Amino acid sequence: MLQPSKDWCWYYDKTQDCLAIELSDEMVFMTPYRAKQLNPDAQDRQGFSLEDMQFYIEVTEKLQVHAGEFSAAQLTQIALNATAVQKFYKPQMPKSWYFNRQSYAGVHAGLALLENIDGQGLVLQVEADQHASLCMLISASMLLDGQKSLKQFEVIKVMHNYLYPYLPDAPLARYA
Incomplete structure (x- = not known):
């Protein structure tokens, strides 16, 4: 490194x-x-x-x-x-509507998952304010809706309760 x-x-x-x-x-x-x-x-x-x-x-x-x-x-x-x-990066407004709200929300060591009907993506929390996080996609890509997608290293802001902590040692069923 x-x-x-x-x-x-x-x-x-x-x-x-x-x-x-x-x-x-x-x-x-x-x-x-x-x-x-x-x-x-x-x-x-x-x-x-x-x-x-x-x-x-x-x-x-x-x-x-x-x-x-x-x-x-x-x-x-x-x-x-x-x-x-x-x-x-220019300031953004949250675009949480692409993702599923999480009952157990948070970030672990800077990483979280965003989930929607099309799958999930691993993100890095770059910045956080009181209500939302600016996140950078670490996964190769993530479909947002039927037409839009995020590519690796693209950025999106979401409300905190849409982030699921990335815990690599947790049972794989959670991330499948």
């Missing part, structure tokens, strides 16, 4: 039309986030701040609780995308 560095730099790659982070002279990480999803600050070149480093480390530490669930490369990819979302 990559350790964060003060030498990392955020910038908007106009050629690829996405937010990117320069990790070294030879290595650039492209996020899936486009200009229309991001606040105006994403257009400015800026260093990876102390707050960015702290958030990146918090995400990786939370995910390491789920030992064996993610490779080092996956941890890095999840943490970089989550940091980009936390820093640059």
